[in-house]
Amino acid sequence: MLLGSIEAGGTKFIAAVGDEHMNIIDTVTVPTTKPDETMEQISNFFSRYHLDALGVGSFGPIDVDEKSQTFGYITSTPKSFWRDYNFVGYLKQKLNVPVAWTTDVNAAGYGEYLLGNANGTESCLYLTIGTGIGGGFINKGQILNAFSHPEMGHVFIKRHPDDTFEGICPFHKNCLEGMASGPAVEKRWGKKGVELADQSFVWELEAYYLAQALISYTLILRPERIILGGGLMKQKQIFKLIRNEFHAMLNDYVEVPDLETYIQPVGLNDQAGIIGGLLLAKNKLKG
Amino acid sequence: MLLGSIEAGGTKFIAAVGDEHMNIIDTVTVPTTKPDETMEQISNFFSRYHLDALGVGSFGPIDVDEKSQTFGYITSTPKSFWRDYNFVGYLKQKLNVPVAWTTDVNAAGYGEYLLGNANGTESCLYLTIGTGIGGGFINKGQILNAFSHPEMGHVFIKRHPDDTFEGICPFHKNCLEGMASGPAVEKRWGKKGVELADQSFVWELEAYYLAQALISYTLILRPERIILGGGLMKQKQIFKLIRNEFHAMLNDYVEVPDLETYIQPVGLNDQAGIIGGLLLAKNKLKG
Ligand SMILES: Nc1ncnc2c1ncn2[C@@H]1O[C@H](COP(=O)(O)OP(=O)(O)O)[C@@H](O)[C@H]1O
Ligand SMILES: Nc1ncnc2c1ncn2[C@@H]1O[C@H](COP(=O)(O)OP(=O)(O)O)[C@@H](O)[C@H]1O
Ligand SMILES: [Zn+2]
Ligand SMILES: [Zn+2]
Numbered sequence: 413m414l415l416g417s418i419e420a421g422g423t424k425f426i427a428a429v430g431d432e433h434m435n436i437i438d439t440v441t442v443p444t445t446k447p448d449e450t451m452e453q454i455s456n457f458f459s460r461y462h463l464d465a466l467g468v469g470s471f472g473p474i475d476v477d478e479k480s481q482t483f484g485y486i487t488s489t490p491k492s493f494w495r496d497y498n499f500v501g502y503l504k505q506k507l508n509v510p511v512a513w514t515t516d517v518n519a520a521g522y523g524e525y526l527l528g529n530a531n532g533t534e535s536c537l538y539l540t541i542g543t544g545i546g547g548g549f550i551n552k553g554q555i556l557n558a559f560s561h562p563e564m565g566h567v568f569i570k571r572h573p574d575d576t577f578e579g580i581c582p583f584h585k586n587c588l589e590g591m592a593s594g595p596a597v598e599k600r601w602g603k604k605g606v607e608l609a610d611q612s613f614v615w616e617l618e619a620y621y622l623a624q625a626l627i628s629y630t631l632i633l634r635p636e637r638i639i640l641g642g643g644l645m646k647q648k649q650i651f652k653l654i655r656n657e658f659h660a661m662l663n664d665y666v667e668v669p670d671l672e673t674y675i676q677p678v679g680l681n682d683q684a685g686i687i688g689g690l691l692l693a694k695n696k697l698k699g
Numbered sequence: 700m701l702l703g704s705i706e707a708g709g710t711k712f713i714a715a716v717g718d719e720h721m722n723i724i725d726t727v728t729v730p731t732t733k734p735d736e737t738m739e740q741i742s743n744f745f746s747r748y749h750l751d752a753l754g755v756g757s758f759g760p761i762d763v764d765e766k767s768q769t770f771g772y773i774t775s776t777p778k779s780f781w782r783d784y785n786f787v788g789y790l791k792q793k794l795n796v797p798v799a800w801t802t803d804v805n806a807a808g809y810g811e812y813l814l815g816n817a818n819g820t821e822s823c824l825y826l827t828i829g830t831g832i833g834g835g836f837i838n839k840g841q842i843l844n845a846f847s848h849p850e851m852g853h854v855f856i857k858r859h860p861d862d863t864f865e866g867i868c869p870f871h872k873n874c875l876e877g878m879a880s881g882p883a884v885e886k887r888w889g890k891k892g893v894e895l896a897d898q899s900f901v902w903e904l905e906a907y908y909l910a911q912a913l914i915s916y917t918l919i920l921r922p923e924r925i926i927l928g929g930g931l932m933k934q935k936q937i938f939k940l941i942r943n944e945f946h947a948m949l950n951d952y953v954e955v956p957d958l959e960t961y962i963q964p965v966g967l968n969d970q971a972g973i974i975g976g977l978l979l980a981k982n983k984l985k986g
Contacts, residue, residue: 473953488954535845547919551845558822558838559923563953567915570855570873583952586857628854632834632919636846665870666760666850667775 413697416458416466416509417689419516420444420499422491422543427454429461430690434527439686446493447502455506467512467692469519469685470499476514476561484513512692514548516685518555520641520678521548523688529679530637537635538684539564541622542642545589549633556633565589569624572617575600592621594643605644615650622650623657626675630668637669641678651677700984703745703753703796704976706803707731707786709778709830714741716748717977721814726973733780734789742793754799754979756806756972757786763801763848771800799979801835803972805842807928807965808835810975815966817924824922825971826851828909829929832876836920843920852876856911859904862887879908881930892931902937909937910944913962917955924956928965938964 413432418425421444428439438461442453458466473489475482484500500511514522521538530536535551545565549556556562566587577600581590590596597605601614608614626638644650655671668674680687700719705712708731715726725748729740745753760776762769771787787798801809808825817823822838832852836843843849853874864887868877877883884892888901895901913925931937942958955961967974 549919551843556838556920558921559956560921560954562919562921564919566918566952568855568857568911568948570857583950584948624855628915629919631853632836632849632851632916633843634845634847634849661855661871663870665853667847669846 413464413694414461415690415693416461416463416507417519417686417693418454418466418468418470419519419685419689420468420470421516422471425450425454426686427457428686428690429458429463432694434687434690436686436690444491447497447499451499451502455503458507463507463509463693465510465512465693465696466503466507467514467519467689467694467696468499468503469514469516469689469692472515472561473563474499474513474515474561476557484511510693510696512689512696514555514557514692515546515561517546518548518550518561519688519692520684521550521639521688522555522691523680523684523686524639524641524678525550526691527680527687528684529639529676531679533636535634535636536639537629537633537637538639538641539629540642541593541640541644543594545593545642547629549635551633551635564629565593567625567628569621572620575617588621588625592618592625597644605647609647615647615653618644619650619653619657623654623661626654626658627662630662631666634666637673638675639678640675641684645677648677651675700751700981701748702977702980703748703750703794704806704973704980705741705753705755705757706806706972706976707755707757708803709758712737712741713973714744715973715977716745716750719981721974721977723973723977731778734784738786738789742790745794750794750796750980752797752799752980752983753790753794754806754976754981754983755786755790756801756803756976756979759802759848760850761786761800761802761848763844771798797980797983799976799983801842801844801979802833802848804833805835805837805848806975806979807971808837808926808975809842809978810967810971810973811926811928811965812837813978814974815971816926816963818966820923822921822923823926824916824920824924825926825928826916827929828880828927828931830881832880832929834916836922838920838922851912851916852880854912854915856908859907862904875908875912879905879912884931892934896934902934902940905931906937906940906944910941910948913941913945914949917949918953921953924960925962926965927962928971932964935964938962 440457525536539547547564579586579590727744812823826834834851866873866877
């Protein structure tokens with residue numbers, strides 16, 4: 413069985429071919445320019461293989477409603493070349509394979525759920541805290557999707573009493589993404605996250621905001637595990653701070669697993685999205 | 700077919716017998732005292748009928764994990780007589796019928812989803828804003844339940860600049876329930892909600908907090924409809940205020956249905972919980 417996977421990001425696309433055991437056979441990286449350039453390179457890469465199915469995790473927002481006329485499209489993205497682009501349609505036409513289609517975050521979450529640090533659980537919330545903040549939830553094998561896919565990085569939070577930063581979200585100013593994403597950290601402190609590694613208050617504040625959001629997600633979704641990925645989570649010292657804040661703020665209101673187990677970094681590193689795409693492709697062949 | 704339903708609340712239990720068309724044949728209300736008193740009256744009521752199944756929506760927290768040793772129990776409630784009480788076990792022993800078991804909020808949400816103001820949708824978030832704030836989410840016929848049932852009234856929110864009230868949640872002080880539940884409104888203003896009906900700022904502030912939470916729920920769950928019940932939502936003027944705040948704060952970040960359709964009051968009034976219990980009982984017989 414040959415499976416394809418695409419991790420379609422705002423700056424680059426990664427594509428891979430693998431087998432049903434998740435051995436990766438070939439891979440390519442292509443810059444995100446215009447659809448006719450980027451997608452042609454991707455489809456040329458795949459056309460050398462006889463794929464049985466393809467899994468795509470894409471930047472968004474995307475249309476995932478199978479009953480919609482624009483199913484498989486990227487919709488209202490600020491990247492104007494990609495607005496209203498028929499992503500799945502192009503792939504089906506060029507490659508003539510079944511395509512599993514979800515968000516980049518859902519694909520990475522699915523990878524972590526089945527083969528990463530949520531392996532063995534029944535439900536997992538996966539979050540990425542990088543240029544943006546996004547999340548995906550998988551419960552009993554199903555990726556949560558109702559009216560559309562979640563966009564859970566923009567929840568509201570309470571301000572830390574010592575923080576006067578106004579926030580950078582163009583929609584909400586001081587939502588979670590506006591206060592705690594990579595660019596928010598950079599704007600507040602005037603330095604990149606990686607340069608702030610030894611500034612303990614930076615990470616305490618970050619943990620204060622993330623822990624609040626994790627509590628909201630916990631109370632609404634009740635996941636068995638939470639996996640945190642994305643650039644900012646490379647600061648491994650933050651996990652202890654997040655767990656401490658989470659414990660203090662939740663105040664034992666509901667039962668959660670032991671926090672060392674409950675809140676974990678990614679297990680598949682930068683591979684979660686690609687592996688997730690392969691797993692979704694494999695799954696597509698079953699049903 | 701004869702179905703039973705119990706709405707088990709902190710002050711009273713309501714029980715009903717109905718048929719598969721949701722015609723209610725008989726009903727009883729019993730005060731919530733001790734399990735051996737309250738439950739005996741409830742089981743005596745049902746024992747006059749040959750029930751095919753029974754649906755229960757209970758105050759909580761409750762154990763809904765079918766693999767757990769304490770499945771069917773009320774767990775860590777502050778009502779000490781009911782702590783670690785084997786609710787489902789008692790009913791099965793006395794009445795020997797299949798029992799569907801969920802939270803009071805989930806049962807009411809299920810009623811609204813199938814026969815109330817979310818009828819015809821694929822996914823519905825039901826919230827009650829009363830003595831406490833709680834929510835249940837139903838998607839494609841399934842009540843969301845992962846590690847356990849949601850307890851979504853305690854999410855964090857940002858403070859209104861003109862509000863200095865410290866909040867009354869014993870766990871979190873200024874979470875949503877601490878700031879916007881019936882007792883919070885009463886404590887902040889020194890009067891009951893119903894006596895504040897003509898104070899417009901009371902309801903603007905309430906809408907400010909509820910709208911933030913509705914945005915968090917929207918971004919995390921992406922429901923097709925939101926139904927708001929509970930005592931405070933009897934102030935019907937608040938729906939317009941909530942929709943306005945929601946619109947302003949979401950700032951078109953994601954697509955939602957038209958807000959008049961999206962955010963609605965209950966359709967079944969005080970019957971949602973009982974009807975939901977009957978529907979859950981009926982459903983139990985199918986699968
Ligand atoms: N080691 C690091 N420590 C702190 N911040 C980092 C680190 N690496 C990347 N970041 C920050 O994470 C953000 C990028 O997130 P990332 O997840 O790598 O990419 P993207 O979200 O664009 O896919 C940037 O704001 C960057 O400054
Ligand atoms: N008509 C009303 N207007 C405003 N507030 C009300 C109204 N009716 C009840 N409330 C408030 O709602 C709360 C009770 O909520 P309710 O949903 O009726 O019960 P419970 O949550 O205990 O099941 C109380 O704080 C009460 O003051
Ligand atoms: Zn935002
Ligand atoms: Zn609280």
